[in-house]
Amino acid sequence: MNNKIIIINGPNLNLLGEREQSQYGSITIEKLKENCTKKCKELNLEVVFAQSNVEGELVNMIQESRKKFNGMIINAAAFTHTSVAIRDALELFKKPIIELHISNIYKREEFRQKSLISDIVTGGIFGLGANGYILAIISMHKLLNNENR
Numbered sequence: 001m002n003n004k005i006i007i008i009n010g011p012n013l014n015l016l017g018e019r020e021q022s023q024y025g026s027i028t029i030e031k032l033k034e035n036c037t038k039k040c041k042e043l044n045l046e047v048v049f050a051q052s053n054v055e056g057e058l059v060n061m062i063q064e065s066r067k068k069f070n071g072m073i074i075n076a077a078a079f080t081h082t083s084v085a086i087r088d089a090l091e092l093f094k095k096p097i098i099e100l101h102i103s104n105i106y107k108r109e110e111f112r113q114k115s116l117i118s119d120i121v122t123g124g125i126f127g128l129g130a131n132g133y134i135l136a137i138i139s140m141h142k143l144l145n146n147e148n149r
């Protein structure tokens with residue numbers, strides 16, 4: 001079945017709820033994981049929800065996902081703006097990828113307005129808060145079931 005997805009979160013997202021609530025709201029990563037797991041269950045998607053602060057670990061995670069998952073939702077956090085290694089790993093995935101940001105990166109500092117991955121992913125969601133994860137899961141479900149057009 002075409003129903004296995006991974007949600008990858010990059011650095012500092014483990015501290016959601018504590019960091020810059022004006023940008024990221026008050027939700028914790030535990031609650032976010034719970035909400036994502038619930039939505040995936042409703043849609044009959046199997047999900048792994050992962051987070052790492054380490055660039056190399058994220059690269060390994062993305063590489064290993066090639067054989068295990070049908071789709072990926074990624075909030076690469078600060079590495080979005082800096083990591084050629086994450087971009088290169090994503091290019092090897094060859095299946096639907098949704099780029100996600102909780103905040104609207106285009107409304108923020110100039111250095112955040114450049115994403116090194118936007119041009120190689122399937123699509124993106126930004127600025128819609130933690131609810132963006134739920135929207136990304138719904139979109140991924142449609143992508144995997146060819147209902148996106």
Ligand code: DQA
Pocket residue numbers: 011012013075076077078079080100101102103104105112
């Ligand atoms: C973020 C935006 C990034 O610029 C930032 O470094 C993050 C989170 C977001 O979800 O809005 O850590 O990816």
